[in-house]
Amino acid sequence: MNHARVQEIPVQRSSVTVINQPVGWNDVNTQPRSKKLKVASYCRVSSEEELQLGSLENQIIHYTNYIRSNPDWYYAGVYSDKGKSGTDMSKRIGFNRMIRNAMNGEIDLIICKSISRFARNVVDTMDIVRQLTEKGIFVIFEKERLNTKDMTSSLLIKILATFAEEESRATSENIDWAFTKRFERxxxxxxxxxxxxxxxxxxxxxxxxxxxxxxxxxxxxxxxxxxxxxxxxxxxxxxxxxxxxxxxxxxxxxxxxxxxxxxxxxxxxxxxxxxxxxxxxxxxxxxxxxxxxxxxxxxxxxxxxxxxxxxxxxxNKSDFNRGDYEKTPFTSRVICTHCGKNFHRFGKNIKKTIWRCSSNVKSELLCEADPIEEEHIEKLLREGFEKRYNINRRTNDGLLIKQLTKELSTAEAVREREQNLLRVELEKCLIAENKAILQNLDTEVLKEKRQDVEKEIAIKAKLWEDFDKDYEFREASLNRLKELKGSDKAIKKILDISFMRAWVIHIKVESPFLFTIKWIDGKETVVGKFRGGHNDGRK
Ligand SMILES: [Zn+2]
The missing domain is CATH 3.90.1750.20 (Putative Large Serine Recombinase; Chain B, Domain 2)
Known part of the structure; x- marks a missing residue:
């Protein structure tokens, strides 16, 4: 790398208002590259800052010098927009030109002061960053110390979801006041x-x-x-x-x-x-x-x-009977396929602990699902686990232990990603709805759309909650896997219900003899068999 080549453009940092000391990018391009990076920057001023005259000019000078002083970079331009209010920014001529140029291969890296300065809103930011990433173009957000190049997409989504929340908070002002007026009338x-x-x-x-x-x-x-x-x-x-x-x-x-x-x-x-x-x-x-x-x-x-x-x-306040089933770690994990409701555990005052469909408890007219003994659930669960991992045919190569360990750790990342995508989707709906309310437009359709997303989140949230509660079980199971010291054959010894639970999302009950087990990676195993006739499933 030849530093002498760039010395011809004098950098006068002292004459520039340094807005935000760039951080964390010495490591951005340390590896040798055959080609120099084409680097651009995007600046804009928000309405308050416009009061501070010259803010935009200072930013432009700063980034121009900053890019030109790096010997590994080509200066690919500093783009900017300014406007008095958010709506004035809607055209964003500078920004759009920059994105066009980037897509045409004229830019490899974009530097921007913060996420809030980049696209119109966080949802847009996400879309644009994704498009750029697909083309191998990365963005550095100085304030947040983010380089989209270093990030997995799930981490990026998570961060942007957080910013989307802040943004929708900003659009939600004044709405409460409008409602109060309506009630008063x-x-x-x-x-x-x-x-x-x-x-x-x-x-x-x-x-x-x-x-x-x-x-x-x-x-x-x-x-x-x-x-x-x-x-x-x-x-x-x-x-x-x-x-x-x-x-x-x-x-x-x-x-x-x-x-x-x-x-x-x-x-x-x-x-x-x-x-x-x-x-x-x-x-x-x-x-x-x-x-x-x-x-x-x-x-x-x-x-x-x-x-x-x-x-x-x-x-008579006592007429509030919520039933007397017991909550256990398997609560809301055992699902009735006939009515879609959960099985509940009844263990008090009975010799054998049984699980009953909650609709069936309300009335047999709602669901005719038979009760199941808890022992039987355990037995089928073990059968499912052994079937899925071929436990009986294992040698001592340690592959199973590796596989099980990996499954427990990647499951968390999958869950995180799923949740953050839905969060962004929800924020998108909220922002649209709030804007419509403020403009006195009909919100019915937007509301329905939001409720659909909320419904989906609510359904998933139940699964996530169960999944998160199982964190301790996953940890415990991981530790027990370590204890085996690589011996796959020894797994049978630790195959009890608390160990297996770490892998179970839910059990769908077709009949007391036939279950479908859903595992944390989304795969399913069917256990038991179809049986006709008069058997009642109790041994
Ligand atoms: Zn049922």
């Missing part, structure tokens, strides 16, 4: 309420078929039935919830019996959204003002009946 933000439909003119219309079910719940309760009994009765009758399901439980009945809207009144803001960044709602216990509107719409039950029910509920 007496507008009711209608959710989906069983028994009613809201028409175009915002009028609440009674859905008679559902209203009958509501009235029946009040009648039965006033006649001495408890919530569990009412739920069972509804299941027997085959009454459908809004979701189309018939799996009523006492929580459903409780929410019918305690909702003042069935008596025609509205307590606005029973729940409130504390944070429009996440759109999470909580029960309003004085977080935000409440508004009570009497006779807002036609009631389904009389005010007298509603009040009588509330009195009984106040006197």
């Amino acid at each position: 007496g507008e009711v933000v209608a959710g989906q309420l069983f028994g009613y439909e809201v028409n175009k003119d915002k009028e609440w219309i009674i859905v008679e078929k559902e209203a009958e079910i509501v009235r029946e719940a009040y009648d039965l309760f006033l006649n001495g039935y408890n919530m569990t009994e009412i739920a069972r009765h509804f299941i027997r009758k085959g009454y459908k919830k809004r979701s189309g399901e018939i799996d009523w439980d006492n929580n459903n009945i409780r929410s019918i019996l305690t909702n003042e809207r069935y008596a025609g009144d509205v307590l606005s803001r029973k729940t409130c959204t504390l944070d429009f960044r996440t759109h999470k709602t909580v029960i309003n216990r004085g977080h935000k003002p409440q508004y009570y509107i009497e006779d807002h719409h036609e009631g389904i039950v009389s005010k007298e009946d509603y009040e009588k029910v509330q009195e009984i509920l106040r006197d």
